[in-house]
Amino acid sequence: xxxxxxxxxxxxxxxxxxxxxxxxxxxxxxxxxxxxxxxxxxxxxxxxxxxxxxxxxxxxxxxxxxxxxxxxxxxxxxxxxxxxxxxxxxxxxxxxxxxxxxxxxxxxxxxxxxxxxxxxxxxxxxxxxxxxxxxxxxxxxxxxxxxxxxxxxxxxxxxxxxxxxxxxxxxxxxxxxxxxxxxxxxxxxxxxxxxxxxxxxxxxxxxxxxxxxxxxxxxxxxxxxxxxxxxxxxxxxxxxxxxxxxxxxxxxxxxxxxxxxxxxxxxxxxxxxxxxxxxxxxxxxxxxxxxxxxxxxxxxxxxxxxxxxxxxxxxxxxxxxxxxxxxxxxxxxxxxxxxxxxxxxxxxxxxxxxxxxxxxxxxxxxxxxxxxxxxxxxxxxxxxxxxxxxxxxxxxxxxxxxxxxx
Amino acid sequence: xxxxxxxxxxxxxxxxxxxxxxxxxxxxxxxxxxxxxxxxxxxxxxxxxxxxxxxxxxxxxxxxxxxxxxxxxxxxxxxxxxxxxxxxxxxxxxxxxxxxxxxxxxxxxxxxxxxxxxxxxxxxxxxxxxxxxxxxxxxxxxxxxxxxxxxxxxxxxxxxxxxxxxxxxxxxxxxxxxxxxxxxxxxxxxxxxxxxxxxxxxxxxxxxxxxxxxxxxxxxxxxxxxxxxxxxxxxxxxxxxxxxxxxxxxxxxxxxxxxxxxxxxxxxxxxxxxxxxxxxxxxxxxxxxxxxxxxxxxxxxxxxxxxxxxxxxxxxxxxxxxxxxxxxxxxxxxxxxxxxxxxxxxxxxxxxxxxxxxxxxxxxxxxxxxxxxxxxxxxxxxxxxxxxxxxxxxxxxxxxxxxxxx
Numbered sequence: 001x002x003x004x005x006x007x008x009x010x011x012x013x014x015x016x017x018x019x020x021x022x023x024x025x026x027x028x029x030x031x032x033x034x035x036x037x038x039x040x041x042x043x044x045x046x047x048x049x050x051x052x053x054x055x056x057x058x059x060x061x062x063x064x065x066x067x068x069x070x071x072x073x074x075x076x077x078x079x080x081x082x083x084x085x086x087x088x089x090x091x092x093x094x095x096x097x098x099x100x101x102x103x104x105x106x107x108x109x110x111x112x113x114x115x116x117x118x119x120x121x122x123x124x125x126x127x128x129x130x131x132x133x134x135x136x137x138x139x140x141x142x143x144x145x146x147x148x149x150x151x152x153x154x155x156x157x158x159x160x161x162x163x164x165x166x167x168x169x170x171x172x173x174x175x176x177x178x179x180x181x182x183x184x185x186x187x188x189x190x191x192x193x194x195x196x197x198x199x200x201x202x203x204x205x206x207x208x209x210x211x212x213x214x215x216x217x218x219x220x221x222x223x224x225x226x227x228x229x230x231x232x233x234x235x236x237x238x239x240x241x242x243x244x245x246x247x248x249x250x251x252x253x254x255x256x257x258x259x260x261x262x263x264x265x266x267x268x269x270x271x272x273x274x275x276x277x278x279x280x281x282x283x284x285x286x287x288x289x290x291x292x293x294x295x296x297x298x299x300x301x302x303x304x305x306x307x308x309x310x311x312x313x314x315x316x317x318x319x320x321x322x323x324x325x326x327x328x329x330x331x332x333x334x335x336x337x338x339x340x341x342x343x344x345x346x347x348x349x350x351x352x353x354x355x356x357x358x359x360x361x362x363x364x365x366x367x368x369x370x371x372x373x374x375x376x377x378x379x380x381x382x383x384x385x386x387x388x389x390x391x392x393x394x395x396x397x398x399x400x401x402x403x404x405x406x
Numbered sequence: 407x408x409x410x411x412x413x414x415x416x417x418x419x420x421x422x423x424x425x426x427x428x429x430x431x432x433x434x435x436x437x438x439x440x441x442x443x444x445x446x447x448x449x450x451x452x453x454x455x456x457x458x459x460x461x462x463x464x465x466x467x468x469x470x471x472x473x474x475x476x477x478x479x480x481x482x483x484x485x486x487x488x489x490x491x492x493x494x495x496x497x498x499x500x501x502x503x504x505x506x507x508x509x510x511x512x513x514x515x516x517x518x519x520x521x522x523x524x525x526x527x528x529x530x531x532x533x534x535x536x537x538x539x540x541x542x543x544x545x546x547x548x549x550x551x552x553x554x555x556x557x558x559x560x561x562x563x564x565x566x567x568x569x570x571x572x573x574x575x576x577x578x579x580x581x582x583x584x585x586x587x588x589x590x591x592x593x594x595x596x597x598x599x600x601x602x603x604x605x606x607x608x609x610x611x612x613x614x615x616x617x618x619x620x621x622x623x624x625x626x627x628x629x630x631x632x633x634x635x636x637x638x639x640x641x642x643x644x645x646x647x648x649x650x651x652x653x654x655x656x657x658x659x660x661x662x663x664x665x666x667x668x669x670x671x672x673x674x675x676x677x678x679x680x681x682x683x684x685x686x687x688x689x690x691x692x693x694x695x696x697x698x699x700x701x702x703x704x705x706x707x708x709x710x711x712x713x714x715x716x717x718x719x720x721x722x723x724x725x726x727x728x729x730x731x732x733x734x735x736x737x738x739x740x741x742x743x744x745x746x747x748x749x750x751x752x753x754x755x756x757x758x759x760x761x762x763x764x765x766x767x768x769x770x771x772x773x774x775x776x777x778x779x780x781x782x783x784x785x786x787x788x789x790x791x792x793x794x795x796x797x798x799x800x801x802x803x804x805x806x807x808x809x810x811x812x
Contacts, residue, residue, distance in 0.1 A: 016462040056422040069485035072478035079475035
C-alpha cells in the first residue's frame, strides 16, 4: 500500500468544524487504500497564546521550559483530530513527538531533527491505523521535549515522509499553492504548478510564508517531493521538487516581499581587515540573523556599513554593535524602520544577465527609491520604503510578465 | 536533607500572579534546606475546557485520546511554575508523568499507579534542582499517556511521597484544612487538626471535596502522612494519618453533604435470588458507581429497590436497568432529582450505639423528611430533599456539638 503523509496547519485545525473537515479529507485519501500519517500544528493562535502566558511571567523564559509549554498545542490537535476520525469510523491513534521518537538535538526552541524512529509508526500502520502525529515537536535521546522552530510542523512532515519513504508529502494550508506574488497585493498573481527546491528556498527566506525554510532544506537534502495545496479546495497545488528543466525555462519565478525588516547603519567604520568580522560575529554570538549587508566604498579610510535584520532583533543588534563600536572606534549605529524588502526569485536568472537591471528599471519607472540592493545566484532583493512596498511588488510583477504565466 | 513533596491545586496556579505566589512558598520551604518535589494540577478550569472541546466533537471520545488531551493542562502548569522559580533564581526543572515514569495500568481516564520510577527524580534532586512534576498523569510501560481520574494530582503527590520516602506530603488548597462541615453552610464549622485515614475516606466519599478518595486509600496503604493546608495562609492545616486514639475520642468527626445525587427507584422487583445481582452488574458493566442501595420489604413476592448515583450517571443507569427489567419482568425505573445526601462520619460511632438515632432525631426536630438511609461502621447517610440540605447540615452539626469542638 502506498504511504501518504499529510500535514495540516494551525488555521486548518482551529475549530471543531474545521477539524471535522480535515478528518473528512483524511478519510477520503484513506479510502483510496493508502496508509496514512497525518501531521498537525497547534490550533489557531494557541502557540502564540502560550508564549504570551510565558512572557507574563518573564521576558526571558528558559528555552527548555518554553518547549515544555509550547509542545502542548500540537498535543491538543492530535487528540481532537483522532476523536474526529473515530466519529467517522476510522481507526486512528495520536502520537506525540516523544512517542514516535522524532529524535532531535538538545537546542531548545530550534532543535534539529537527527533521526525518526520508524518502529512505533510501522507498528501502528501495520495495525491498519491512521497515525496522527504532533508536528513541531521532537525529543532528545535523554527524553527532553524539544520544538523545531516557527513553522516546524512542515519539517516534522518532511522528516516523517523521508523516514517512511512516503509516496507523497502533502502540505495543506489556507492558500492553493505558491504564487508568483502575494495575491492580496497582486490580484493577477498566478499559482505556480511546479517549483524547484532552490526557488522555494529563496522565496521562503525572502517573505513567502507558505513553507518553513528549514523544511525545504530538509526536503531538498533527502529528495522529498512536496505538494503544497489548500485544505479547502480540490484542485492540485504547487509541487516543489528537483526540477532543472523548469528552472532553465523560467527567468523570474515570483516576486516576494517582507515587511518585517529593520535597516541598521554603522557610520565611519575604519576600513581595516577584520572589522566586519568583529561586528558580525558580535551579532552571531547573540543568534541574530543578519540578512542583507552593504558596505559603501571607503572614503578617507572610513566606510558606512548597512545591514538588515528582523524588527524583533533590531534592539539586540544595536546592543551587540555598540559594544564593538567602542572598541573599534567607529561612529554610532542607527536603526531605520519603515522599510521593506522586495525580491525577485528565479533559477533562470543565473544564466540571463540584465534581470537585476530590469527590476531596478521597473522600480524607477514607478518612482520608487531603492535604499539597498543585494543579489544572489537566483535572487535580487531591494530595500524600499514600506509605503512603497505594494506599488513595488505590482510594478515588478508586471515588468516580468508574471500575470501572463503558464 | 529532608525531602518534602508539595501539591498545589488548579485554583492555586490559575493565573501568573497566583503562580508567583506558589513559587514564593516553594522557595521558602526550599530555603529551610529541604529537597523539593512540587506537584501541580492544570490551571483553573483548563481540564474542564478541554473536555468541553472534546465533547464538541463527540459525546463519547475514546478514553485514550481523552487522556492525550487532558494531560496537556498539567504540562502547562509545570512549565509556567518552573519559569516562575527561575525568575526567583531557583534551579527548577519540570517533568511530565512520562518523563518521571509514573507507571500506571492502561485503564485510561482512571488509571492506577503501579510504580514510580525514582531514577530521574533522584538525578535531578542530586543536581540540587527543585523538581516540578505534572500531577494527574502517568504513563504505561508501553509509553501510553494515562490520567488518574478527577483530583488525580493528589494521588500523584502521595505516590511520589511514598516512592521517595518523603518527610512530608503537603496538599495545598483553597481552604485551611478539613472542616467539621462546609464553612459556607455552617459558619461555626471547626477546622479539624487531625483525622484518621478512614474518617477522611468516608468524608471524601460522602461529599467533602478536599482530597481525592483514591489518594487517601493510597496514603493509608503506604502510610503517607498528609498535611492538607491553605496556599494562601500560614497556619497549619489538617493532618491525615493513622490515629487510633483520635478516633476513639471522637463520636462524630464531621457532617458532609453531596448535592450531586440522583435517586432511582425500580418498582415491583420480583423477590427472587439473583435479581439484585443482575440489576447491579448491568450497571457495573457500564462503570456506573452506585452509592446507597435500599430495598423495601417484600409484599406479595415483589419489592421496590432504590439506589443513588451521580446525576451524570443517571441516564446511563436507567438504560442499563431497562435492559434488565424487561428480562426479569419488574416495573419501570424512575429517577428523582432534587435530592441530596447528608452524612455524619466518625470512627468513634462504631462503639457508641445511638449515634444514628440522634441524627434522625435532629432531622426530625428540624422538620426534615428522610427519604433513604444507609449506614456503615463509621458513617450514617440520609437522603433528603435538596431544598433541605443546608438546614439539615446545620441541624446535625449543632446536634453533635461540633461547633464547640477542640
